[in-house]
Amino acid sequence: MEMLLHWCLLSIGFSLSTSTTATEAILWVKTGEKFTMKCSITLKDQDGMYLCVGLDREVLYYHRRDSKLTSRKGYWNRVKTEGPVDQLTITVSNLTIEDTGVYWCAYRNVNKSTLKKRIIQGKGSTLVVVNGRCVFTL
Template sequence: MILLCWSLLSLCLSTSAEFTTVRQKSGENVTLECSFTKCQRSNNKTTDMYLYHNLEEKKEVLYYYTDHESEKITPRKGYSGRVGKKGSLENNTVTIRNLTVDDSGLYTCVYDEVTCNVYILVVSDLLHEESPERENNLGLLLIIFAICSISIIAIMFFILLIVPRVKQWISRRKARNDPQGSNDYVYEVMTKNGLRPVAAPEQLSPSRNGYD
């Protein structure tokens, strides 16, 4: 469970991928789209893809490799015979058949260590009620996702609005504590506004004979 929390927080901070929630019933199939070309952080080329499942522990569902001459698709233990794919490496769909409640959790499509697609799959069993622990895990997963989204919005708001105001306040305070800096600050403000400071009157030096 701790691993799941850390995984969600890491995804929120390190990826721009969108979260998609999918609800299915036990015994049904689910199709997940894995797209490298739609990934905002993608490069021009890729050679492999992993599909991960994470709820109480992280495990691989599928490994897909290609060198543009041949390809290799390897379903992992527990998914052999239940997983199929359609499409190319850069754009494909992975279908998981005969779902059980144990298939619930977080699914991520990872290309060359870049997370491009994220799904939250919730599988309900009509014949048997889900255990309270599993319901709590899924509920906590959704709560963490909501907190992450709110946190990201708050951080963006802080960076865009608060930080410039703080910098401006620090500059003004520094200018007040430094007379020379204050004069330079006033001169800079007046210059930006198209004004020019009035020159100080020249002091008249006494004549050589001591007369004005």
């Protein structure tokens, strides 16, 4: 009960809007809405970018050469990207409770002479998807 009250009090301080932009924060978004995350890197020549949630779930891979977006099962038709791979804006729409998690970007670069892959982890944001506002009495 104390933990539930804690989460409810935290959620009061955050605005639940129809579109939220992630910038290394805890985001509270209602089910059915969307959030936007900006992934960027200062290094050039990245082959592509992964958006991951948690430690083991890949949301999408964006390939730089052909601007091809490959989204994973459960994210089909819900993910849009905008901009170049080194300054990519990603929007995930129609959020569900299952979308809750820590989202982070990782950039991939393949050395053309050695074919060795190099992954550079970027910053992330924590997304909490809720069914509605917490209601409690004091």
